[in-house]
Amino acid sequence: MTNMGGDQVEEAVAGAVALLRPVTGRDWEGTKAGRLEWSCRRTAEHVAGDLIAYAGQLAGRATTEYVPFDIVMDEGTGNDGVLDVIETTGALLATTVRATPREVRAFHPYPFRSANREGFAAMGVTEVLAHTHDIAEGLGLAYEPSAELCECVLTHIFPHVRPGADPWRTLLWATGRGDLPDRAPLTGWRWNNNLVIPAGRLTLQGVTPAAAFDLRAGGTGGFDWIEGGPYDGTRAAAGMMLKAYEQGTHRPEWGVFVLVREDDGRAVGGMGFHGAPDEEGRAEVGYDLAEAARGRGYATEALSALSAWALARDEVTALFAAVDRTNTASQGVVTRAGFTRVDCEESTRDRDGEQYGYELRATR
Template sequence: MLSLGGDQVEEAVADAVALLRTATDRDWEAVRAGRLEWSCRYTAEHIAGDLIAYAGQLAGRATEAYVPFEITLDDGTDNEGVLHVVETTGALLAATLRTTPREVRAFHPYPFRSADREGFAAMGITEVLLHTHDIAEGVGLSYEPPAGLCADVLARLFPHVRPGEDPWRTLLWATGRGDLPGRAPLTEWRWRNNLVIEAGRLTLQGVTPAAAGDLAAGGDGGFAWVDGGPYQGTRDAAGMLLKAYEAGVHRPEWGVFALVRREDGRAVGGIGFHGPPDEDGRVEVGYDLVEAARGLGYATEGLRALTAWALERDEVTSVCATTEPDNTASQAVITRAGFRRVRVAGEGAEQYAYELRG
């Protein structure tokens, strides 16, 4: 799996700066940046400010709020100087990404109040792409960033957006900067970093469409798995998540999660929902563990945490699960998590159905 990191940040910055350098002789202060209320000059400074802020969040291991600092350019800094600052802050973010462990998460407000290094890489790249577009529009330049970068940030930060044939046009539409045939214009938008749920010895880490695509294709999804992982059930669930994303019906918080051990950052299994709650407020869960991690209580911890999170949502009245009659290990997990058996489900090969109500 190609992870987003320092290389991709540097690629985005280099491509953007190369274009904007062709217009440094123009008055960026007097021209608005595209549809923004900001000037082109302020927008360029904003790019640099975001890049260094993201580096600061990760380097400072900030978990509760933004690190309280901002970047200020010297008086008299010209447009070329601004671009030099953009290059420098991009290099600082890239270096920070390369030295930050995968399991580190730092504060960012949207929407679950944290992001990992890949999330900050994606946000930094998105800021560069979008605001370079804004500046280019203001000064009359044509800008077309690498399609692969656009597709990557969409699959990580916009899991709720149906991908289109043209990733760049889709990203512009998703951020209120353009139109797409058959889709209503957007006036408000937010990107979405993945949800992480604390679960005792584990964390439940939301699988993005980018990770799901890799898992479904036989990769590791960007996770470090214990020997034998991931289990086929996790790959199958990732494939269903990917189909929902491609159809534009994926709701990330009701998707798939990797069960990751705190002690070593290794994934031991997968858990998640079969989809969002139905009209009666019922949501179904499923899970599996790599064989080497079974019998240690991980599935029970993960299931308890996931069901508790679900039952705290106003739209959920009950959490359901099914298992085969001969799968006594799974039945024991479900029972320990507080579920009770309510009926036999299915035709032909019968299944036991369990329910936990709020």
């Protein structure tokens, strides 16, 4: 999968400006933008405002709310001038994304109140693509960005949307702007930045489909791994997650997380769920560490944090882990994280008698 960054922001903006520059002499203010209530002019100004807002969030390292500023066009600015502003704010976002370290996260309200540089780039690209479509529809223009760019957006901030044969049509549907023959129309929509859970010396960083594709193919998933990582279990978990994504059953918060050290930003292992909680509220967890990271308490810290996050949710009644009977180190991890061993017949995975089942129940 293509990385999401400054190049993609510039590609989206260049495509929008190339389409709209020849028609700046038309009445944008008096023309409704597609299905929106806004005019084409208002929609174009909104794009510029979003691009500079996202650049401001990242550059200012905002943590609790939006930086309180807005962009206002000078009186008498024509449609050509608005496109100039879109080009400028797009360049500012692209530059900010490139200059921002990977581990930096800044405030965005949905859904987990933060996003990293890839998230802000993807949100900026989505705003440009979706609203250029709106303006083009209002002005009667044909517009279709590259399939690769649309797929990049979908795999970064629409992990809950089942991929389709046509990424552009899928993105239009996902943003409430189009119809797909096998899906009901959307009346409301949101993108989904990855969840990050603090865990002492680590953070658990949710893996996007884009990262999972790369991990499954033998890449790094965009993470800076210590020697020996990622381990086989992380790659296998990424493959399981992708199956759910491709089937449209993936729920991002119940997917895979990479364990990243706070002090140096390096990835040491993977942890996550085998899927969303079942009808009884049980969810299964699994994990692994690169060999160089073992014996330092990382897995215990991460599992304790992930368990606390999951059991605080009303839909979860218990967590389950299956551990090989010969893996005493992993048995120690689950025990220190509060899990207790259950009878073999209660295990959902011990079909060959080679694993112990461990459970941690909610106390509410």
